[in-house]
Amino acid sequence: YRPTHLDTITEAARTTSAVELDLEGCHITADVIAAVVGTPLGNRLTCLSARGMALWTTIEPGALVAAVRGFPRLAELWIPKGTLSQDPAWYRDLAQIRSFSSLVLSGHYTTDAHVIAACTYNLVETLEISWIPHGHLTPSFIDGVISSPSAATLRKVQIIYCDGDGISAVDLLRLVQGCPRLKNVWWAHDSPAVRDDPAEDEMGEILWSRGGRWSHDFF
Numbered sequence: 001y002r003p004t005h006l007d008t009i010t011e012a013a014r015t016t017s018a019v020e021l022d023l024e025g026c027h028i029t030a031d032v033i034a035a036v037v038g039t040p041l042g043n044r045l046t047c048l049s050a051r052g053m054a055l056w057t058t059i060e061p062g063a064l065v066a067a068v069r070g071f072p073r074l075a076e077l078w079i080p081k082g083t084l085s086q087d088p089a090w091y092r093d094l095a096q097i098r099s100f101s102s103l104v105l106s107g108h109y110t111t112d113a114h115v116i117a118a119c120t121y122n123l124v125e126t127l128e129i130s131w132i133p134h135g136h137l138t139p140s141f142i143d144g145v146i147s148s149p150s151a152a153t154l155r156k157v158q159i160i161y162c163d164g165d166g167i168s169a170v171d172l173l174r175l176v177q178g179c180p181r182l183k184n185v186w187w188a189h190d191s192p193a194v195r196d197d198p199a200e201d202e203m204g205e206i207l208w209s210r211g212g213r214w215s216h217d218f219f
Contacts (some may be wrong), residue, residue: 001182002027006035013039021048025055027082030066037070063092068097077104077122081131088117095121101153111136113140116144119120124150130160137162139171146178148182150212154179158186169197169216176203184210 003009003026013036021036026035030185036042048059048067055078059067064083067074077100091114098124105115110132119127127150129137145151160166169187176182204214 001023002029006031009035010039010077011186013041016041019044019046021045022079023048023059024057026057028057028059028063030062032072033063033066037066041077042071044073045071046073047104048074048078049076050174056082058084060084061086065094065097068094072120074098076104077118078104078165079107079110081106081108085110087200088113091117091121098214104128106130106131106132108133109136111141112138112141112144115141116148119148119154120152122150123153125153126156128158128160129162132162137167139167142167142171142175145175151179152181154182156184157182158187158188160188161190170200173199173203181210183207183210184215185212186215186217188217 009032018041022043026032036045041090059078059080059082063077064077068077077094088111101122101124103118103122103124103126105118105128107114108131110129115129115137118124127145145154159172172185172187176185185203200214200216206212
């Protein structure tokens with residue numbers, strides 16, 4: 001669904017007491033964001049979301065830039081799975097407007113290079129990577145994150161159904177060891193080949209000593 005009743009959207013944004021804009025199932029262009037910018041809703045928004053993720057959602061890169069420029073309290077950068085591919089340097093350009101401590105990367109075109117760029121040009125504290133298709137994400141992104149400035153700031157990581165690309169508990173252990181403030185890690189997958197790895201125990205002990213926890217869900 002591509003919203004077109006922009007005047008109605010603007011009027012609703014002026015009169016609602018809502019604090020979140022749920023975009024699930026929509027194709028969002030810059031003109032939709034412009035309809036909300038400058039309204040009470042736009043000035044309150046801290047995130048754009050489609051947390052159910054049941055429907056395909058697309059936010060065009062230009063719309064994301066417009067949201068970052070126009071929503072002064074936006075605190076989370078969210079890349080939904082339908083978002084069109086952009087050059088990893090796009091994260092550098094976006095950081096010149098604003099950096100984000102919370103990232104949700106679900107874009108269907110997300111690769112190692114995108115994750116590394118996002119963590120290089122932002123000081124990330126919370127990182128969620130979810131539903132990245134086979135072949136796009138490999139263990140190499142772990143080394144890139146460890147080498148990025150975000151290694152010093154990461155506190156929470158969630159990797160959700162990014163399967164089939166060889167990511168293992170040993171890789172996640174390297175991430176925990178390389179990010180001294182990382183306290184909470186959640187890994188959800190459906191690959192039986194990566195269950196019951198001894199590295200999980202070591203990772204759990206490290207995170208517990210930092211006051212956090214290790215969660216591993218297999219479905």
